[in-house]
Amino acid sequence: xxxxxxxxxxxxxxxxxxxxxxxxxxxxxxxxxxxxxxxxxxxxxxxxxxxxxxxxxxxxxxxxxxxxxxxxxxxxxxxxxxxxxxxxxxxxxxxxxxxxxxxxxxxxxxxxxxxxxxxxxxxxxxxxxxxxxxxxxxxxxxxxxxxxxxxxxxxxxxxxxxxxxxxxxxxxxxxxxxxxxxxxxxxxxxxxxxxxxxxxxxx
Amino acid sequence: xxxxxxxxxxxxxxxxxxxxxxxxxxxxxxxxxxxxxxxxxxxxxxxxxxxxxxxxxxxxxxxxxxxxxxxxxxxxxxxxxxxxxxxxxxxxxxxxxxxxxxxxxxxxxxxxxxxxxxxxxxxxxxxxxxxxxxxxxxx
Numbered sequence: 394x395x396x397x398x399x400x401x402x403x404x405x406x407x408x409x410x411x412x413x414x415x416x417x418x419x420x421x422x423x424x425x426x427x428x429x430x431x432x433x434x435x436x437x438x439x440x441x442x443x444x445x446x447x448x449x450x451x452x453x454x455x456x457x458x459x460x461x462x463x464x465x466x467x468x469x470x471x472x473x474x475x476x477x478x479x480x481x482x483x484x485x486x487x488x489x490x491x492x493x494x495x496x497x498x499x500x501x502x503x504x505x506x507x508x509x510x511x512x513x514x515x516x517x518x519x520x521x522x523x524x525x526x527x528x529x530x531x532x533x534x535x536x537x538x539x540x541x542x543x544x545x546x547x548x549x550x551x552x553x554x555x556x557x558x559x560x561x562x563x564x565x566x567x568x569x570x571x572x573x574x575x576x577x578x579x580x581x582x583x584x585x586x587x588x589x590x591x592x593x594x595x596x
Numbered sequence: 597x598x599x600x601x602x603x604x605x606x607x608x609x610x611x612x613x614x615x616x617x618x619x620x621x622x623x624x625x626x627x628x629x630x631x632x633x634x635x636x637x638x639x640x641x642x643x644x645x646x647x648x649x650x651x652x653x654x655x656x657x658x659x660x661x662x663x664x665x666x667x668x669x670x671x672x673x674x675x676x677x678x679x680x681x682x683x684x685x686x687x688x689x690x691x692x693x694x695x696x697x698x699x700x701x702x703x704x705x706x707x708x709x710x711x712x713x714x715x716x717x718x719x720x721x722x723x724x725x726x727x728x729x730x731x732x733x734x735x
Binding site: 465466468469470472473475476479511514515516 | 639640642648649650651652689690692
């Protein structure tokens with residue numbers, strides 16, 4: 394009797410764990426205007442991708458996307474991040490409304506041609522995974538204020554930049570819904586789970 | 597945790613010692629080499645040595661290892677800015693040099709890499725690294 398109660402109890406507990414439909418948090422400041430709550434969203438941006446296509450907020454409107462910050466000549470954490478982001482790319486291949494935006498923080502060196510070559514060498518399609526370049530200050534500003542990700546020049550660093558290895562999950566309304574360490578496979582697994590959850594549970 | 601780690605470490609040493617006809621120095625080179633590989637090489641070439649796309653070349657199954665140890669030693673020390681061909685694919689992403697690695701550390705990495713992926717079960721001695729690195733600057 395006691396035994397079966399324990400089994401039932403654990404089964405219920407396990408069930409709760411596997412079917413976790415708790416909504417993802419919404420990051421950043423929020424304001425209540427008397428009628429609605431207004432959340433922090435990604436600020437307007439317009440950057441060129443590896444095909445010289447101008448990508449702006451309009452292109453990701455109504456889509457779920459993952460953002461990160463890197464540069465092609467980076468030898469420290471970026472290669473790890475790109476290996477993990479390729480796993481995300483492979484995992485969301487069938488989800489048409491999910492895209493990836495990788496922003497270079499060294500746009501003077503990482504021009505469109507260099508990003509094109511880099512993307513081709515990873516072996517990805519540009520409609521799904523955009524490598525973005527543009528004005529350096531705009532990109533730094535976007536990183537810091539829209540995505541709460543660190544990106545700045547620092548002569549003390551081996552490659553001349555300090556930047557976070559974060560992957561940022563953005564929902565269909567441009568709101569930040571998750572932050573993950575993009576150098577770690579287990580954190581990337583969590584991101585992939587959260588993308589699928591957003592895709593299934595929220596319009 | 598510490599105990600488990602040290603047991604693993606001893607097991608590794610024993611394993612490598614068994615493989616390398618009981619030479620403790622060779623076993624130590626393999627263990628240190630694996631650790632240094634993890635720190636300095638695996639970000640790009642991956643822990644399993646398979647590389648990444650056609651961005652970073654593989655070491656596992658690579659035709660660049662056999663008979664080219666001196667070149668590999670120079671690559672580790674000085675890096676490369678020009679293209680190189682591995683298994684018929686051109687790779688041209690620059691590889692940074694590792695000027696801070698000592699000849700001993702490079703010997704350990706090369707012993708590990710060649711032991712694991714180069715089909716070479718012999719130790720790479722410090723003297724061999726020193727000879728090779730002196731020669732790379734002459735070419």
